[in-house]
Amino acid sequence: MMQITCPHCGPRAQAEFVYERTVDSVVTLDAAPKEAMETLFTRTNARGEDAEIWRHTFGCRAWLVMTRHRVTNDITAIRAIGPEALP
Amino acid sequence: MTGPMITFTFDGKTYQAQEGDTLAAALLRSGIGLVGRSFKYHRPRGIMTAGVEEPNALVTVGEGGRTEPNTRATDVFVYEGLVATSQNRWPSLSFDIGAMLGLAAPIFSAGFYYKTFFGSAKRWMFYEYFIRKAAGLGNAPVEADPDRFSHRSAFCDVLVVGAGPAGLQAALDAAESGKRVILAEQDNILGPSLIRDPQDLDSAWIETAAARIRAKGGRILLRTTASGYWEHDLVTLSQRLCEPGQKPAKGIAQRLWHVRASEVILATGSIERPLAFAHNDRPGVMLSQAVRTYVQRYGVVPGKRVVIATNNDDAYRTAHALKAAGADIVAILDARPSPTGANGGFPVFNQALPVSVKGARHCLKQVSADVGGVTKVWQADLLAVSGGFTPTVHLHMQAGGTLEWDDAAQAFVPAMSRQNVTTIGGAVRPDPIFPVKPISNPKKSFVDFQNDVTLADVDLAWAEGYRSVEHLKRYTTLGMATDQGKLSNMAALGRLAEKQGVAIPGAGLTTFRPPYTPVTMGLLAGAGAKDAGAHVRRLALYDVHAAKRPIWQPLGYWFRPRAYPVGGETLAQTALREAKAVRTGVGMTDVSTLAKFEISGPDSAALLEIICATSVSKLAVGRGRYTFMLREDGFVFDDGTVWRLAENRYLLTGSTGGADRMAAHISYVRQYLCPHLRVSAVNVQEHYAGIAVAGPKAKSVMAALMGEEPPRHMSTVPAKIGGADVLILAASYSGERAFEIYADAAHAAAVWAACEAEVTAQGGCLYGLEAMEFLRIEKGHLVVGGEIDGRMTPHDLALGKMLNKAGGYIGASGLSRPALSAPNRRQLIGLEAISGTIAEGAMLITEHGGAPLGHVTAAAFRVIEGGSIALGQLEGGFDRTGEELIATSPTRGQTARVRVVAPHFYDAAGERYRD
Amino acid sequence: MMPQGNVIVTDVTITLLPAAPLYALEIWSHAHDVAKRFETALGFALPVMGRSAGSDDLCLIRFEPTVWLVEGDVGALPPILGEDGALTTIGGGIVRVRLSGPRWRALLMESGVFDAESPSFASGCSAATIIDHVGVRLHVVSDDVCDAYVPRSLSAGLVHFWEAAAGSLAA
């Protein structure tokens, strides 16, 4: 169980978070059909660092993007996503 | 050390132990040498160690649901009434038929089972039956566990594992510098090694140190083993609150700590190694430090005539301790070439290695050694061995660390750490030793005692090509027993390296994995063992329903009333009665669990048109509409209704089972994909309790409740019922004129009561999910998990016409893939039985033995006329109306001849919704 | 039988608070302007993440970046929000459970993953977390009292768990 530093809540146990998908697999609303399906159905699936989308589902419910190494679990960057919020 | 005496039993006989004894100490005190039988050859085994590394002395402790098989006698402290039983023997420990297997040992070499027992699978199962009976060790309990287990989290600045001198000092230093400290020690006392070797440090120091740690707010946990090192410095500690088999004082037998530490200090010391020689597994061969522990800590002297075999200085301390306790040291076999000055007046032989021992089942009699090429023999009842020290690096390695080779100690010590962990004390500075190579008969020289792996097995694996250390492990089962190779791995590695012609580090290591010592499954399960970790989700109106004793139906984690039987009715009878009431009069049911989202803000419609595949924006205030949602891959994943409550406020409903999935989906779309939208999407599933009132009389019930004309079909109004504010949605799932009443769940009981009174007054009744199924199937309404099974497109479900022409909804791209509009897809159809009763889930075939063209998604009976009907999915189904098929369920022996019809059996035109 | 004169120390007392109207206040645009309007109108600032603010009449607890949980009289809020946010009633879905007594922090560590024992989790602090598989929101009312906001459907299960755990905290 990792410890993830939520940009809103600070360091929290991974049990509070849910993984969504990688940043490179976000199908934007304006994507053309073929591009959309390629995005949805293929993954770099890096054996190293990748940018992932997680949600602090059982905490502040906000979404975040974190760069994590899939072997060491080192989290090198983490940022908030979503509507602008007050501090 | 003298405490009060307590009694325990071993194999039915009563013995005395001194308070503070481990079971092993108590058995030795009582002169018991034979404690168990080995896994494969059933060889007699005694007590070899005084710690968690014990491979041999495994017994079953406790009775009934508290029975703990395979308990190390060295790792259970005797309590009054402890019941211990030996294992893996029949009929008795001293006369064990299974020991005959030992005679056939030459056949049962490593991996023998891969090379024989050929023939059919059934034939293997015949042999396997006997193999399985012979394998295993203790017997598992058959009762449920009467005790509870707790999971507790803790956070600290410094976690120190091991309360030896190194760990105690580190914990003290950290506590005194103002840090939050946790100190965990697997033993039941602090500084056990200091009790074993009192000359090292004043034992009063232990108490002072502990008191100072506690005074600074530090937490000291005894009988607590750090068993797993996980990601980001999370360490799990298993704490025993009572001994194996013992009844806990407060109902909790053990506690599992999840400790997140900023820094972890491992002061886990080292484990002494045995030596390899013939019959080195016999009772009476013990580790040197263990012998010393029994003498110094427990006041038990495990032998009177003792030979000591060593390759280092530490064993001389054992000689002194034994001598002081009155034992006779007949020889010290020191592998080193010449005296080291530790001699202490004992009969020391240099260049001396034990070659074999002899003894009876329960004791040792004779030790033979090679002394500089000459064989010498001693009569002795105890052989204490020390082959050096293996640092306890398990946790360091679990944390992703690396090791380096310490040549002087012939041991691996911690090198790099991947996490925030350091190892200190004996685990980084093991005593130097003199490396020795075994010279004994490899077939009788054990490396893995519990799994009966000998040097010869290592040699055989090598010869057969199982040469990587991992293949060696798996082919011979070395290191796979309950001790996980704590004693065996180094000996085997040495042998393997020799074969490979490399130094030990070149041979590689197997992976260290949690747990450090075995952990009780009930402890890992925690409170979840009772409810599978899944609390029941209880309806807001639970009490109201429970009072009526309905038949409950699980749905996800919810339980909902399935039917309300009266007077001994069966489920089927009840459901039919309830459904008829709805068709002919009025019924009411609880629909609280439906997914519900309140969406407000100027961009509400924009958000909804992304989530829903139907058009929403033209919905007038006060009106509602059926809708469905697609996954990104274009398949339908949920359906429901959408209502415009106010200019900028909507309510979206969906299925119960899909509620959590939908909540995540909406959040993703709103927060991630569309952060710019001016909208608030709030999950109000649990805020609103919902009551559906349905039937031809529903309107008059509602009129009575509201005191005004109820809204027309697919309209919504706020109202007051039973004194509470409610929202009324005129929607129907049953096919009758119907209303859903939503009320604040905290006040819903009053609303329910008012509704029930009126429904009853108008001759209606409650109905449950089973009746609801009948009604909706007959009407041809869909259900998520049935017709909507995650593999159907809107077209397959005949919903294509409702798709938002403007596009822009999620799933449009996926839906455009060719296979989603291929001919002959499975499509929604209705079925009516020509003969027989249609089974839900049955396969649809054209002839017996034919391949299924589809299946029955839901089956029911026509509510009023009777007759078996169903909904289904059928290849090219839209074009098959009128065809006759067979609905077959071979698993239930149920077959019906059916006709394909349109998927609505009741009021296809929707006349009944009109006022 | 307890000998005379002994004090029975209950580690934690678990009380269900009466149902109360609760609201989700969400701001979707011009958050800083709304915050200013809010402070001007009500005399205190919208609380930051992890904190609560207000009085017995109107208390806002912040668990989410854009959403505040509001307890009390919300009459003043709609004009402050204007077109920049909305209030949604959610109270029916939440059961408020009061944990009081010296060991409420220890109780929250049972099958929990959040550091409720941290001294910085003090009066006026809030946090959402998961306890025994249930999403729970916590609000520290005082040194001796913490309120938990629990999903209604799971409240019976969680309270049952807490009652059992409270009895053996010291084990």
Added chain:
Amino acid sequence: ADHMSRYSALSLLRGALNGQKHWQPAWRDPEPKASYDIIIIGGGGHGLATAYYLAKVHGLRNIAVLEKGYIGGGNTGRNTTIVRSNYRQKPLHDLFEFGLKMWEHLSDELNYNVMFSPRGSLTLGHSDADMTVLAQRGDAMRCSGIDAELMTRDQVAKFEPLLDMSRDARFPIEGAMIQRRGGTARHDAVAWGYARGADSLGVDIIQKCEVTGFVRDGEGGAVVGVETSRGRIHAGRIGICVAGHSGHVAGLAGLKLPIESQTLQAMVTEGVKPMLNSVIQTQSLHCYISQSDKGGIVFGGDPDNWPSYAQRGDPMVMQGAIAQGLALVPALSRLRMVRTWSGVTDMSFDGSPIIGETPVRNLFLNGGWCYGGFKATPASGWTYAHTLATGKPHALNAPFSLERFMTGATIDETGSGALPNSR
């Protein structure tokens, strides 16, 4: 290469008499050649079986299996060994049933006892709804000639007496579906048996040989070889067969796959005398339990639901699976977990495998087995060998093409859609 001595009871006796002196290495340890007709990347069960059938069925001899570590050290060596063919979707049950039939004779075929033990694959139902789903699955199987039976509560209670049959259990047991021909096998033996068989037919099994790149015939052209930690090796056709590392290895050829690698854990208890008769699975929960021949209770659950190549599991996920298992079999409570480990699984985006061509000429893919490919080992090897030898899919693996994701012809057993942790 006939260095292989046959295994039999007699050969064991001979070993007992001659001090185990006559045994030969089960496989050679050859140096890689400069070039092979076919190279298989990955020495797991699937790769080794593929090589075996290429040699045995298609008569090819110039084949190498390249394994970065030790053979069988991937998911083959760390799985819960459940073998069954009880899938609902036809392409799946046809493929797995083909494999199951091969399991029934595999020990003889390989002259290596893989200990396939058809003790029954039991799937518990916890509600009438579960029982209907199970019946539907069983009916689909039966219509394809595959065995499946429903069991009543009483039958289940008799069959597995330690299950908690109480009515007030959190997940009461209402019945079960059983596939009696399902069971378990000895994981390592499968890799070793295929390796020994392939080696004896001349296949080079090259361990400690990691593929680090592809040699292309021009930019974006066909693959003509691989770069490895032991040098460049040329090949006519190349088959990727690396399970959890599919994404990584395909990435070396510039491909992105509909696969995400996740950790799946397993654990085993200390050995006890026989207590469980079958392989216990459940329709509503996420754990599966069986007892190994050594007596350990082998436990598995759902994957850790996020990408990982770490081969280390999450304790909370493991505890969750154990809680479920104990809710079903309370008598497991006082056993002790002796080891927990994990594998890197290749989670595909419809939950079904991929066996076939890739967009790169001469490069083939076998992957996406998620947590269920062990049971397919013989069938996977057979069909992949066919595909590699002929350049075309076998009828059984034709539906499992890589294009299916773009065309929409996905094979979605659970109907949960496009992401491994789909909503």
